[in-house]
Amino acid sequence: MTQHLDDQLLSDLLDDALDVSERARADDHLATCSECDSRLRTMRGVVTRAATLPRSVDVPADEWQRIRARIGARQWRGAGTMPWWTRRSALLAAALALVMVSSGVTALLLRPEPSVTTQAPPPVVKGVPATARVAAIEDEYAATARQLERELAARKHALAPETIAAVERSLRTIDAAIAEAREALARDPGSETLERLLVAGHGQKIELLRRAARLATQS
């Protein structure tokens, strides 16, 4: 059988949402197609791992001490939890997570979005210059974006011309914002705000591409 099972069908198979005949066809195909069987195993692994993730994780005590020390001057006496994205170190954590996730576009398309209150483990960033850190983050985002762009290009025919135009228009908007933030960051490399805005721009681009590729897959 040359026609591989698409992501949607595999997803429905995992969710036990196929009728008897579809299920039988899928099982027949999986029995003879190692590629689809491997993709199904990958997807099952993602779902299983996602199910074991906690909805929220307490901040490590030493991390809180570090944060309190940094913002002590502002006399912040906040509540016991803070979202992970509010820490600068989370920028690198996000990039690292992206590297791990971007090893497979399917996994990226399927990945569950983390809880707002989920704490990412703080990565070690000591001794890494800001410019090098940002460059590394940008490289990883760019690599992931290229993967998703290839994925989208392969499925583009499934989208209406107006939708493709909307995606391209939004990508131009995001790219312009990224370029502007990057230029400003080059002038002011120590700006945490610019660093966050630049990473946010890349994040928006990845999300847009992921969404477009997912919608194209659905047809």
Next chain:
Amino acid sequence: MRRVLSALVLATCLTSALPAQQKVARRLPLDPDGAVRITMLVGTVRVYGWNRDSIAATGQVGRGSKGFYMGGAPSGVKLGIDIPNDDISAVEPSSLEVWVPAGSRVRVKTMPGSIVVEGVTGALDLASTSGDIRVTGRPRELTVETMDGDVDVDGALVWLRTRTAGGDIVIRGGAEDLVAASVSGTVTVSGGPIHAARLETVTGNIVCEAAIARGAVLDIGTHAGTVRVLLPKGSAPSVEATTIAAPIDNNLTPQRAVTRGDGRILALALGDDARVTVRSFKGPVTLGWGRPLKVVSRPE
């Protein structure tokens, strides 16, 4: 006259080339928390939660579509309307109304079709390219993705993720864990209470005038959209707003933003009710007091 006749003949040929409209009316048993997958590439889907262990679908298949399908087991049902060769330009819009057990997990996908969901308390995953998406009720989890369609959510939610490219997002009601993002659409959040939220755009405006829970974290970021945050009168959050090339208009206190490097920063320690952070490259930021809404406690 000849032209009129030719047009009539042509219209007749075109109409007859498309399969006729079909009516849909099917019903199957479905577990109270069963999975439902609805795929309708062109047309409108309405989903209603009901208090029965079955799923029922009615509607009309648009001309040119292959037809309606529905099947599965009590643990999961898949239904939708297929179109030939995935060519959405060759068919007329269809319409479906689907009743599902209120606690079921529902995934709906359309291309240019709109989606309306009411009264479903299970997890919802809704996606459309350009259709509007409207949700009313208290779904346990809600994921809404559309490119150019608008999103309108009205209800108390635990977990909400919504993203658009150009479509506007309006969220009324509370959310414990909320991410709303758009490239150029406006993001508006009202009602509340909000426990943890991230609102972000590239050029779209952001308006937040929701009640915030005690201990809430609100993170707002934009490149060029205007940001307007109205905090509940009587609340005492910590606020930090930073811009690179835009003014910060503070109406919360007499304090003014200060210049730092290329940008401006405003840090207010009004109390420890909540934490509000705003980042903007060149979109102006306005902070002010809204209606005197009650600040509620964060649930354990």
